[in-house]
Amino acid sequence: MGVREMVARYVVSPRGGRRGYPDITSALRAAAARGRAAQIEIAPGHYDEMLLVRGEVRLIALEGAGSVVVSRPHGTVLESSGAVHVEGLVLTGNDTEADAVACQWGTLTLDHTEVRVRGGVAVHARPHTSVTLRDSTVRHGRTLFSGSSGLVERCRFTDAADNAVAVIEGARVSVHGSRIEGSxxxxxxxxxAYGVVTGCELTxxxxAALMADTRAELTVADCTITAVHAEGIMFIEQSRGxxxxxxVTDARHGIGAASGADPVVRGCVLTACRDTGINVQTSGxxxxxxxxxxxxxNVAVFSTKGGAxxxxxxxxxxxxxxxxxxGGARGRFTGIGIEDLTGSALRVFDDDSTAVFERVRVDRCPSGLEVRGNGGTTAEVADSEFHDFALAAVAVGGQARVSLKGIRAERGVLGFGVGEEASLRVSDSGVRAVTSGGAVVFGSARLFATDLAVTGSGALGVYGKDSAYLDVTRGAFTDCAAVGAAFDDECGGRLVDCSVSGPxxxxVRHNGRVDLVSLSTSLPVVRNEEPVEVPPTIVNIFNGPVFNKPVINSHILWNNDNVNHVIQRHTTEDGPGT
Structure with missing residues (x-):
């Protein structure tokens, strides 16, 4: 017996006709009575009825998608149990408290079907069922997979009053080639639950356009996300994927991870995000x-509140x-390129924040690395370059601790600056073509440098003042316009196996508190005379000290923007809200 002979065929027409049924419900009853697979072909029209579909049944609009409208003022429009296929129907629900379409058990396929609701659940795949939507449209309601499996292909979800697609309670659903708008x-x-979203457009x-929460697993590939009020993609509550x-374009945050989530993100482009591009926080x-x-x-890559x-x-x-x-966060950043910013390229702020940067290149940014915080605030930078910075390549304040290795900084105002009670260690690094100085230390800060080369400074090679400490081993200061090394006030330190050459x-101009060990130079070494009693010079510095010549009896303000007769410190910090 052929397949066509095994499937019983029923025709529904409101106008009646030979061997026809006046409504869909009567055709379903006849099919159920015979107990065979059935195909119910429905003539164009508006049918006001509730469809209870049982067994192996196909509901087909005879004249194509949109020609048959089924609606109910109250309750569910279509409820399926068995192996049910719906093709070309428009299913309209008006009850926000009831599921418009519900799969109670078995499988349900909606093909070229439109589901319209006022709100609530448009399509509900109940536990242990399987629902497929293909080339279909859902308007205003959400499609809910609860402990079920599902496949969504080439569908459109418009203006959902809630979530357009919800995958919960262990469900497994794939969404491919679909458009979701206005949820x-x-x-x-x-x-x-488990979700796969590929080749989709969300706007x-x-x-968040895509949300994974409560230990979810979400896989996303080849999607486009635009005009989102919050995150483009968000992972929270120990989710993976x-x-x-x-x-992602024009979202508040491009991709976020929080509260223990741990996604892997590869080859993505985050454009014109209003706050942050990548946002990791709260142990994410x-x-x-x-x-x-x-x-x-605001910030391209942001780690805060314990993010890592x-x-x-x-x-x-x-x-x-x-x-x-x-905010006490951390992070490791390798092989990074940063260019053309209006603020700092790298920033490590607040108590106990820590970061490691390797193979970073910064071009045309006002400042390179800024670090400020307590003694637990640290940064390590290795094998990195800073070019064309308007202020300082590296600026360290507070009690923070920073180490630099293999750093090249050129064409800016100041190479490396450290102030207040901070500590900076530099090795195998070079500063070239700066207008102010290669390295500056002030306050009670400490600078330890090994194999530091400063070439072509418009003023100083290295400079220390206040009660700071400066220790340089195998330093080479070449073509510094004013002086190779200068020490003022009570600044102490030593120069070991250093050289100064050029015009x-x-x-060296020092204050008698510096040990000069194996200094190689043809230029004079000068001991400071007692400074003349004159009013102190106040230098307002936003990022790092700027010197055009050696200065004496000066006050240096680090990260300040308000200076009166009484020095007032006012620090500003950019950072996205959470």
Whole structure:
């Protein structure tokens, strides 16, 4: 017996006719009575009825998608149990308290079908069922997979009053090639479940376009997300997953991880995010590889409140701050390129924040690295370059501790500056073509430098003042316009196996508190005379000291923007809200 002979065929027409049924319900009853697989072909029209579909049944609109409308003023429009296939129907529900379409058990396929509701649940795949939506449209309601399995292909979800697609309670759902727009909350939410979203467009969601929470697993690839009020993609509550080759434009935050979440993000582009591109906080983690952040409104890559991301091969261009680690967070950043910002490229602020930077290149930013905080605030920078900085390549304040190894800084105002009670260690590094100085230490800060080369400074090689301490071993200061090394006030230290050469007038100008060990130079070494009693010179410095010549009896303000007769410290910090 052929397949066509095994399937009983029923025709529904409101106008009646030979061997026809006046409504869909009567055809369903006849099919159920025979107990065979049935195909119910429905003529165009508006049918006001509730469809209880049982067994192996196909409901087909005879004249194609949209020609058959089924609606109910109250309750569920279609309830299925068995193996049910719906093709070309428009199912309209008006009861926000009831599921418009519900799969009670078995499988349900909606093909070229439209579900319209006022709100609430449009399609509900109940536990242990399987629902497929293909080339279909859902308007205003959410599609809910609860402990079920599902497949969504080439569908459109418009103006959901809640989440457009919700995958919860262990459900497993894949969404491919679909468009989700105007959801009041999320486009797709995966909660304690498994979700795959590929090749989709999401726009205009009220909260995160894609959300993974409560130990969810979410896989995202080749998606486009635009005009989102919150995050483009968000992982929270110990969720896992991956995001590949996805573009987020005009979101508040591009991709976020929080509260123990740990995604892997690769090859994504985050453009014109209003606050941050990558945002990791509250013990969130994550590995971000080969991503681009373009034109972030506040911070391109932000780790805060215990966040701990690993970022590799990322490119940052335009925007305000490149990478910021604050609020006791940490992070490791390798192979990073940063260019054309309006603020600092790298920032480590607040108590106990810590960051490691390796193979970073910074071009055309006002400042390179800024570090400020208590003694637990640390930064390590290795094999990195800073070019064309308007202020300082590295500035350290508070009690923070920073180490630099293999650093090249050129064409700016100041190479390395450390003040207040901070500590800076520099090795195998060079500063070239700066207008002010290679390295400056003041307050009670400490600078330890080994194999430091300063070439072509417009004023000083190294400079110390106040009660700071400066220790340089194998330093080479070449073509410094004013002086190779200068020490004022009670600043102490030593120069070991150092050299000073070039056209300057003085090799070292010191205060008698410095040990000169094996100094190689043809220029004179000068002991400071007692300074003349004159009113102190106040130098207002936003990022690092700026000197055009040696200064004596000066007050240096670090990260200040308000100076009167009485020195007042006012520190500003950019950072996104959470």
């Amino acid at each position: 009041r909350i999320h486009g797709v939410r995966v909660c304690n 205009g969601t009220g909260n 991956s995001v590949d080759r996805t573009r 983690r994550g590995r971000f590889e080969d991503c681009q952040v373009v034109g972030a409104g 991301p690993e970022v590799h091969g990322c490119r940052v261009s335009g925007g305000n701050v490149g990478i910021a680690v604050t 300057g007038d003085t090799a």
